[in-house]
Amino acid sequence: MTDTSAIDTLQAVWGQLTAPGAQFAWSEQEVRGMTMRVFDAAPPDMRFIWELSAGYADQPYLVFEDETLTYAEAHAVVRRLAQVLAEDHGVGRGDRVAIAMRNYPEWVLAYWATVCLGAAVVGVNAWWTSAELEYGLGDSRPRVIIADDERVERLLPILDGLRAEGPLSLITVRSDGELPADAVRWSDVIDAAEAPDALPPVEIDPDDDVCIFYTSGTTGFPKGAQLTHRGSVHNLMHCAFAAAASAAATALVAGEEPDPTPPTPTIMAPTPLFHVTANNCLLHPGTLTGAKMVFLHRWDAGRALELIEREAVTTFSAVPTMSRELLAHPDWDKRDVSSLATMGGGGAAVQPDLVDKINAADGEKAATTGYGLTETHGIITAVGHAFFQARPSSVGPVMPTVEAKVVDPVGDEVPPGERGELCVKGPIVIKGYLNKPKATAEAIVDGWFRTGDIVYLDEDGFVHIVDRAKDMVLRGGENIYCAEVEAAVYEHPSVAETVVFGVPDERLGETVGVAIHLAEDTTLTEEELRAHLQPLLAKYKIPEHVWFRPDPLPQNASGKFLKRTVRDELLAAD
16 A cells, blocks of 8 residues: 555544544534634543543553552552542642652552642652752642652752742652651551542532643743643543544554454553653553553663563653664563554654664554644644654644644744644643743734744645754753753853753754853853752753853844854864
């Protein structure tokens, strides 16, 4: 079958699944004063999704290294934690609970307990320094922080200051060190045997906040994206739709009948749960389908291969760097990875050569990818299998309830094939940025979210990303806004001028580079710069490439630094 025939088959299946009365039918409805596409069969909220999963009972749910919890065990803990949060800490609808830890099972359990109370989870970036934690927690004002030992160590110096602004409780996870007198250990208060028979009753509006995820800031401070129940439900349904459409179309391409009852997946999620990639696009659909979710203590390709073999992982979804490292690891040919059906993910472009490598791997593995942002609750597009091979430079077509347009610099829509900024509208667009009405108004105009990505749409509606309008470095799936790093660099008194930019990197896609012109009669070394930045920025944001320039940085007529010129000159000279 030709590439064109494969795409035609996908489009035909797409139409069948979204036809009136079908599983993914949609209609236009008014949401928050705007008309948008909404799935007709959308569940009301994420608590409903969690309660549905109780039917999986004794099936394995959470695997962390050598630990396993069943769905029944997880539900008992969630009911008990919800009770503790409500009765002992006063958490209810509209409140917030911050989760600051590795991908421990407790992250997932705390997430569902908070969501089921009608409260919002504040997903704390586990790499944040004390200063970044102070800003994020001061901005979001949670009633409770649930944190592991590593995060507690960074929280303690700022805890009193945060508590001066309002009540704040601390629950520690897997901790054995000294704690403030009023802190409680998870192990002391969460006993599944004490779980009530039901969750506390609560009324949840579809447009209530379900989660606050922080995006890197374009002006030096991160922004708290307000994710809603409606947006999360629709992203979940988009994930389910993409899987169903791809499976049905793949079967038809192969001359087979689509499987009406696909097997329950086992999903490895090696990326952090404080991002929509792992939380919204893996944990949510995995929980809905009764999947076994496999987590690691930290990323290690060799250990990942061990767990893939042991747990018979079917879906590996991560940033492309991790897929490359799996395929290149010396144990790839020594481990039984035949269970793997799909490899891929998002957070960065899956390069065409990686698509070929995955599709060529033993066991008929299929490459998949998706494109989205925190501000869209997860995916805007998705594609996989033969359809990704047919358009390996694309990130797929936009999902059913997403309206998309490509605009020029003045906001006029351009025709297919022409480049411009991608703007999207639909229930997956966030409510706004917490406490930042100006930033919200700039990013979301009449319901249209400006992604900042320069794209073009091909004749079949597939999105092709060609550049970024935002001044950002994409390092291994982590968005790093150059202005945030520049602001921290400028805090050093020796720095007169600086620009930060992305440096191509084979493993991570990009790493952070900085060019600096020093103030007169001052000195600064790379080591001194990194020591200065260490308390100000998470480790992954600290520049890995540093250039000191004796002359002032070039500027254009309006006084803006010619960042691209500086970058190109420095990289060409290396």
